[in-house]
Amino acid sequence: MWEYTKKVKEFFLHPKNVGEIENPDAVGEVGSLICGDALKLYLKIDKETGKIIDAKFQTFGCASAIASSSALTELIKGKTLDEAMLVGNQDIAEYLGGLPKEKMHCSVMGREALEAAIANYKGEKPPKEEEKIICKCFEVSEEKIRRTAIENHLTTVEDVTNFTKAGGGCGACIPAIEAILKDVWAVKVAVERQRIPKKMTNLQKIALIQDVIEKEIRPALQADGGDIELIDVEGDRVIVALRAMCVSCPMGGITLEGIQKKLRELVSEDIIVETE
Amino acid sequence: MKTIYLDNNATTAIAPDVLNEMLLYLREFYGNPSSMHTFGGQLHRKVEEARAKVAALINAKPEEIIFTSCGTESDNTAIMSAVESFPQKRHIITTRVEHPAVFNFCKHLARKGRRVTFIPVDNFGRLNMEAFRKALDDDVAVVSIMYANNETGVIFPIEDIGGILRERNIVFHTDAVQAAGKIPIDVKKLPVDMLSISGHKLHAPKGVGALYVRKGTRFYPYIIGGHQEKGRRAGTENVASIIALGKACELAKKHIEEEASYLSDLRDKLESALLKCCPDVRINGDTEHRLPNTTNISFDFVEGEAILLRLDEYGICASSGSACTSGSLEPSHVLRAMGVPFTAIHGSIRFSLSRYNTEEEISEVIKIMPPIIKELRTLSPYGKEKL
Numbered sequence: 164m165w166e167y168t169k170k171v172k173e174f175f176l177h178p179k180n181v182g183e184i185e186n187p188d189a190v191g192e193v194g195s196l197i198c199g200d201a202l203k204l205y206l207k208i209d210k211e212t213g214k215i216i217d218a219k220f221q222t223f224g225c226a227s228a229i230a231s232s233s234a235l236t237e238l239i240k241g242k243t244l245d246e247a248m249l250v251g252n253q254d255i256a257e258y259l260g261g262l263p264k265e266k267m268h269c270s271v272m273g274r275e276a277l278e279a280a281i282a283n284y285k286g287e288k289p290p291k292e293e294e295k296i297i298c299k300c301f302e303v304s305e306e307k308i309r310r311t312a313i314e315n316h317l318t319t320v321e322d323v324t325n326f327t328k329a330g331g332g333c334g335a336c337i338p339a340i341e342a343i344l345k346d347v348w349a350v351k352v353a354v355e356r357q358r359i360p361k362k363m364t365n366l367q368k369i370a371l372i373q374d375v376i377e378k379e380i381r382p383a384l385q386a387d388g389g390d391i392e393l394i395d396v397e398g399d400r401v402i403v404a405l406r407a408m409c410v411s412c413p414m415g416g417i418t419l420e421g422i423q424k425k426l427r428e429l430v431s432e433d434i435i436v437e438t439e
Numbered sequence: 440m441k442t443i444y445l446d447n448n449a450t451t452a453i454a455p456d457v458l459n460e461m462l463l464y465l466r467e468f469y470g471n472p473s474s475m476h477t478f479g480g481q482l483h484r485k486v487e488e489a490r491a492k493v494a495a496l497i498n499a500k501p502e503e504i505i506f507t508s509c510g511t512e513s514d515n516t517a518i519m520s521a522v523e524s525f526p527q528k529r530h531i532i533t534t535r536v537e538h539p540a541v542f543n544f545c546k547h548l549a550r551k552g553r554r555v556t557f558i559p560v561d562n563f564g565r566l567n568m569e570a571f572r573k574a575l576d577d578d579v580a581v582v583s584i585m586y587a588n589n590e591t592g593v594i595f596p597i598e599d600i601g602g603i604l605r606e607r608n609i610v611f612h613t614d615a616v617q618a619a620g621k622i623p624i625d626v627k628k629l630p631v632d633m634l635s636i637s638g639h640k641l642h643a644p645k646g647v648g649a650l651y652v653r654k655g656t657r658f659y660p661y662i663i664g665g666h667q668e669k670g671r672r673a674g675t676e677n678v679a680s681i682i683a684l685g686k687a688c689e690l691a692k693k694h695i696e697e698e699a700s701y702l703s704d705l706r707d708k709l710e711s712a713l714l715k716c717c718p719d720v721r722i723n724g725d726t727e728h729r730l731p732n733t734t735n736i737s738f739d740f741v742e743g744e745a746i747l748l749r750l751d752e753y754g755i756c757a758s759s760g761s762a763c764t765s766g767s768l769e770p771s772h773v774l775r776a777m778g779v780p781f782t783a784i785h786g787s788i789r790f791s792l793s794r795y796n797t798e799e800e801i802s803e804v805i806k807i808m809p810p811i812i813k814e815l816r817t818l819s820p821y822g823k824e825k826l
Contacts, residue, residue, distance in 0.1 A: 222818055
């Protein structure tokens with residue numbers, strides 16, 4: 164049995180904004196009977212202010228799908244289209260006090276229906292034809308996997324399945340999902356690197372070194388029972404102290420080399436790492 | 440709120456007489472039947488009495504019954520025993536609609552290098568006998584085919600299947616976990632070599648099962664250790680639960696005929712009322728050959744988990760083949776094997792009754808169910824034109 168929050172149960176048993184809107188200004192339809200859940204979202208939009216004056220839904224699906232749909236309509240009512248576009252699947256899940264992780268795809272479906280409805284209002288055609296379908300069981304496109312992974316910081320195939328259903332059927336696409344995840348997160352690092360200003364002040368550089376050590380290096384070392392502390396930065400010389408397991412680790416030299424490589428990659432080519 | 444329990448293929452209530460009988464052996468007589476002292480040793484006789492009662496339910500000899508910890512253990516033991524007994528034979532035959540205890544175990548053996556054939560079924564869940572005959576070859580170590588399906592209640596022609604296998608001298612195991620105690624089984628007439636029984640499906644507690652092994656069948660133990668069960672299943676006997684299983688089998692045997700007709704009357708009442716009250720409803724499975732207590736009904740355009748949780752608000756317990764209830768994203772492998780459309784699988788509900796269900800309870804469900812379906816269809820983008 165699923166551990167649903169009170170709010171999920173309440174929105175499932177007594178959903179708000181059920182039904183159709185006559186002459187809607189926008190309709191967004193996602194999912195299908197075959198997949199096991201589907202959502203049709205109707206919007207009434209004030210043409211002058213661009214505000215959503217009414218939102219209704221019809222959902223075929225489980226309790227959390229119904230609750231997520233209802234939560235979505237509550238979240239977007241009264242918002243302008245631009246404001247509504249900022250409502251992500253996490254907001255839907257949060258509004259409901261959280262969803263079981265296996266049910267996160269219900270909140271993603273809500274977000275997708277909203278996008279589809281707004282695209283419908285703006286007269287944009289959903290870019291369906293050219294989509295590359297990765298998961299054939301649940302018809303999940305590469306684009307959707309990429310976007311959902313980035314928006315929700317998904318790093319494992321299991322996460323992707325919980326949020327998009329992709330990989331939850333025959334499992335044939337699991338290697339493809341792995342490849343996408345690898346690509347997504349490698350790309351992200353590359354993007355971050357571009358943001359590094361060419362000429363940094365010393366303070367900026369120290370801040371960036373600190374940041375890289377905190378976010379990129381420490382977690383990896385801690386996973387192996389070690390730790391690192393930044394002692395000083397003198398020009399391009401970065402002085403660090405290795406703690407716990409790392410101190411006696413015969414691979415210490417390699418660890419330092421790895422840290423230096425990472426800092427050269429993300430901060431500056433000229434970095435030299437030394438211990439105190 | 441009163442509970443209306445219609446999920447008896449999942450598990451059953453322990454019969455009051457069964458509980459009364461077993462409690463004594465939890466409270467006072469906690470001894471080990473293998474002991475030399477009277478306090479423990481006297482329990483050996485109680486275990487043997489229980490064995491005789493379990494044997495009587497299926498008309499077996501007591502020495503043909505091995506106590507296990509559950510239906511899954513019985514199934515795994517039976518298949519593994521045949522596989523170990525005939526190491527040169529690499530082929531295993533089963534069906535596409537088995538319980539996971541057999542289905543996933545066979546898949547596991549396939550990964551370990553065995554050849555496994557999964558025999559298909561038709562739209563009514565009936566076994567494809569043609570495919571079954573064709574699959575047989577001299578390389579078959581064991582055939583494992585369930586007696587009755589847990590999801591649909593469909594009963595397979597075990598006698599015919601066993602007859603064919605007997606001619607070819609192939610070991611035949613049947614998972615009778617759902618059938619035992621619900622319909623009469625007579626292994627003297629039935630050409631099966633091994634048969635699995637689970638306690639908690641017939642009003643005994645969880646954690647006890649039995650495996651029938653016909654005298655003369657090659658047997659290789661699955662759990663190895665002490666000399667218990669004549670070396671066929673090691674581990675200190677779960678005395679209280681074994682006694683409970685014996686009592687439950689005795690009760691089942693005594694009332695099997697009257698209970699079957701009582702249950703099928705109630706089931707048919709529920710089924711026909713729901714078919715009448717709700718449009719776009721279908722029964723899944725062969726209604727001609729079916730357990731008396733089971734019905735599997737699909738409500739188109741609504742999703743099973745939503746139905747179950749609405750029923751839960753009224754204390755009504757049932758189950759569904761929908762993907763959302765399974766924890767995986769895959770809907771029931773049984774209904775898929777039957778070619779039931781996905782739309783109908785997602786809205787499938789199984790009601791499974793027991794002797795403790797009453798006419799009033801069924802009337803209550805008949806009253807509560809149609810508005811739930813109607814309301815969920817109003818919610819559904821597909822249901823509108825069907826109201």
